[in-house]
Amino acid sequence: MKARPHDAFNRRARGFVLLEIVMALGLCALLAVGMTQALEQISQTSKLARQEAQLLRALDSALAEVVHQPEFKQASYRFARSDDGIDAAATVERVELFTQEKMLLDKMYRIQVDAWITDGAEEVLRRSIETYVYSPQSNL
Numbered sequence: 001m002k003a004r005p006h007d008a009f010n011r012r013a014r015g016f017v018l019l020e021i022v023m024a025l026g027l028c029a030l031l032a033v034g035m036t037q038a039l040e041q042i043s044q045t046s047k048l049a050r051q052e053a054q055l056l057r058a059l060d061s062a063l064a065e066v067v068h069q070p071e072f073k074q075a076s077y078r079f080a081r082s083d084d085g086i087d088a089a090a091t092v093e094r095v096e097l098f099t100q101e102k103m104l105l106d107k108m109y110r111i112q113v114d115a116w117i118t119d120g121a122e123e124v125l126r127r128s129i130e131t132y133v134y135s136p137q138s139n140l
Contacts, residue, residue, distance in 0.1 A: 051117055051125055054084045058115045059129045062088040066111050071137035088115040094140050095132065107136050 062079050066072075072092045079088040090113040097105040111133055116126040 048125070052127075054082075055086060055115050055117060055125055055127050058082055058084070058086040058088055059113055059127055062090055062113045062115065063111065063129055063131065066090045066092065066113065067131065067133055072109060072135055072140050073138075075140060084117075086115055086117055088113060090114075092140060094138075097132070105134075107134055107138065109133050109135055109138065109140065 062077075065079075066077055075092055077090040077092075079090070081087050090111060092109055092111050095108050095110045097108045099105065109132065110130060112128060112130040114126065114128045117124045
C-alpha cells in the first residue's frame with residue numbers, strides 16, 4: 001500500500017497542533033506564576049497596611065490615656081499587650097521650653113509613646129508619637 005501525499009500533510013499538521021498546545025500551556029503556566037506572585041505581594045501589602053492602622057490606633061489610645069491624667073505621677077508607663085499583639089510604652093519627662101521673649105514655660109512635659117508589633121522574637125513594625133503638655137499639678 002502506497003502512502004498518499006495528503007497523509008504526510010496530516011501528520012505534519014498534527015505535529016504542528018501539538019506544538020501549539022505545548023506553547024499555549026507554557027504561556028498559561030507563566031501567566032499563572034506571575035499572577036500568583038502578584039497576589040502574594042498584594043496580600044503582604046494589605047497585611048502591612050492593616051498592621052500600620054492597628055498600630056496607629058494603639059498609639060493614639062495610649063497617648064490619650066497618658067495625656068488626660070490630671071497629674072503625672074510616674075516617668076514611664078507600660079501598657080498591656082492588646083488583642084492584636086501590639087505592645088506600647090510611654091515616657092514622660094519635664095522639659096524647659098522658652099518663649100520668644102526668653103520666658104520659661106513652667107510645668108511643660110514631653111510625652112513620647114512607642115508601639116510595636118512583634119512576630120515571635122522579631123520586631124515587625126514600630127512607630128512613635130510625641131507631644132508636649134502643660135500640667136500644673138504635676139511635679140515630676
